[in-house]
Amino acid sequence: MIVFQSTQDKVLAALQAVAGIVERRHTVPVLANVLLRKTAGGLLQLTTSDLEIQIQTEVDLGGDDEAFTTTVGARKLIDILRTLPADQLVSLESQQSRLLLKGGKSRFTLQTMPAADFPLVQEAPSFGPEFSLPQKTLRQLMGQVSFAMAVHDIRYYLNGILFVTEGTRLSLVATDGHRLAFASAELDVEMPRQEVILPRKTVLELQRLLSDKEGAMQVQFAANQARFTLDGMQFVTKLVEGKFPDYNRVIPRNHPNVILLGRTALQAALQRAAIMTSDKFKGVRLLLEPGVLRVVSNNTDQEEAVDELDIEYSGPSIEIGFNVTYLLDVLGNMGQAMVRLELADGNSSALITNPDQPDFKYVVMPMRI
Helix, strand or coil: CEEEEEEHHHHHHHHHHHHHHCCCCCCCHHHHEEEEEECCCCCEEEEEECCCEEEEEEECCCCCCCCEEEEEEHHHHHHHHHCCCCCCEEEEEEECCEEEEEECCEEEEEEEECHHHCCCCCCCCCCCCCEEEEHHHHHHHHHHHHHHCCCCCCCHHHCEEEEEEEEEEEEEEEECCCEEEEEEEEEEEEEEEEEEEEEHHHHHHHHHHCCCCCCEEEEEECCCEEEEEECCEEEEEECCCCCCCCHHHHCCCCCCEEEEEEHHHHHHHHHHHHHCCCCCCCEEEEEEECCEEEEEEECCCCCEEEEEEECCCCCCCEEEEEEHHHHHHHHHCCCCCEEEEEECCCCCCEEEEECCEEEEEEEECCCCC
16 A cells, blocks of 8 residues: 655655644654545545644645555654655555655655554534634734743743634734733624634744745634634644733823834844843843933943934933843834834833834833843
8 A cells, every 4th residue: 555655845845734743752652643544535634633733734645545544653754754855756655554665765664553543632513703814914913922922931821822803803912921912913804702812832833834825824713722724734723721911901002202213223222232231130221311212231240331322202301121132022023114112101111013013012011120
């Protein structure tokens, strides 16, 4: 039985599309494998799972048309294929409880595990209404907020991104308790209000899979699952349970002191100031005065960095401290030439926005320095 027979690049692309969630070592050994299911129509279905996320795709990679199913180590198969030329014809043949991978004059005998042992994710009985948006749009939205997600926070509901649908708008929000990023986009259908939290691992895997193509992606939410369909691939994930903070209360409104300045100039000044901060204490001070913004940092060795930026500003003098990493993160994820910084005083959170994109907002809390 020939499971597939195709060029290395096609086989490798299909495997890499589903193998991102597979860990080399797992408490359930079969989850280190990819489930291969050959349908009577000749298509090969590839499925991976980590019990929380399941990714499935169907591809035509040649081979025999008869039905067949087994599981084989995903990473090992990928590692072997990577060593073979892209245009080389490779084949996978079934031999009793093993698989034989052939490529040129190379032969690899691989151990399998029964397909019946592979635990498929039980999909929710009912999903909400479906909406679609370009892959490029969702990738941009996730890129604008994902850096603000918490990492291993005891408040587990912060370790992910909040997706909110309401009317014709999709909003994404991420926060780690010190900063918050918000981005939204217009949908082409009317949606009921839904709020779901996608886990951090799901977010990172989706970002890996999404491309800059305009091709549509279909999305559906259930009470405890989300389902994404793109490029013939189905991605099902469990959701994070819990109540996300009320982001509308966190985003400041009508801060009186506003400055507009070049993103790259501010980024460069902060990068220089960051050199003089200590590893544990990444604080910088922004000194705002009429016509000038000073970026100041120092460390325990009594070293200091001072940078000045000329700005159009005629308001009161303000001194405010921030974790420089939080500022560099957002500037590194914004592509436009100018940024807008809104402040109330030295003790209130700051709002950073994109003058050309009102649907993006970034809130950062001040720190005492």
